[in-house]
Amino acid sequence: MRRKIILSSGNKHKINEIKDILKNTIFDVVSKDDLGYLDFDVEEDKDTLEGNAFKKAEELHKLVKGIVIADDTGLFVDALNGDPGVYSARYAGEPVSYKDNNKLLLKNLEGVPMEKRTATFKTVMAVVLEDGSRLMAEGECKGKIAFEERGTNGFGYDPLFIVDGWNKSFSEMTEEEKNQVSHRANALMNLKEKLEEASEGSGN
Template identity: 45%
Template sequence: MKKLIVASNNVKKIKEIKEILSKYPIEIVSLKEAGINVDVEENGETFIENAYIKANEIYKMVDNAMVLADDSGLMVDCLGGAPGVYSARFAGEHGNDKKNNEKLIGLLQGKKTEERKGKFVCAIVLIIDSNNVIKVQGEVEGIILEEEKGENGFGYDPLFYVPEHKVTFAEMDAVLKNSISHRAKALKKLEGRMKELMMEG
């Protein structure tokens, strides 16, 4: 069975990736499970650049394993695409979901519904070997709410309302979210290559 190291220590993100890729005969492990303790500096200007930086740094450290890295975030139209690549540290402290959401709510105060359009973006880089690097990106559009709704998910999920389903990402069950999310769409683009790998292995 092929090993795939996910270049992340975000437990909820890894859980999502494992669930979405569970149909493939691949052993999926986190950095922690792989015994890797490193904090890669993400200094790219786009989600794809950051995902590649992470994947490449981890790939240099492992033997005979594929490496998958994703960089994802929220882009709000009326904020010029912010928070963008700074989504996880929008309020200054990396990974403080509550502070990030509070800052976003504050910046959008007084904005009408039609001004609150945004999208979640997920860029994924999969390094199969030194000659095979796949880069894909998935997006899902929504509206940023004035207050948080829902207990599921993480990050900006409680503020991200999907009109088509009339709920926020945080109100969705995992099955629905994992079928329509930006991450799901990006991973779906990798499926063709995954099928090839199964046939090879």
């Protein structure tokens, strides 16, 4: 029996990544926008990725029928004591653009040598099942922050994040390459197992 998953996101890049990673499963993935909730928005005011992810999932779960997934992602840069971290999406203030965030990150890392520009991308995936029970999965990807933007694919901090072992930024990778190693892919693979276990446990 197929199950519907509703993504509490309007970010097309993120939605496409999630759909690609969950293809060939029993889950049909739709976004909140597909269901007509274009104006649905949740203030991300928690101080952890987990808190923000569950807030987004639980608020949408009140409005729709099905499994709701939300994620929150942060870039944690060691030389900046973990910043921008949970505030990654609005690092340069609001309203903000990816370019503004990247410019501020590069400015704050001026003079820091490559070996000390280590960083970790972390994603928390929060799920609220049909009956209101909750699941969570995490994923991360380690790398370094480049001295300038590289590549044209991806979004957010992707042009600056050089993945360990690849010598490529996320923006220089193909979608297939990124979905093998990214923080969101790792979180989703962990989540996929938990969703399948939950489905088996419910008799579906």
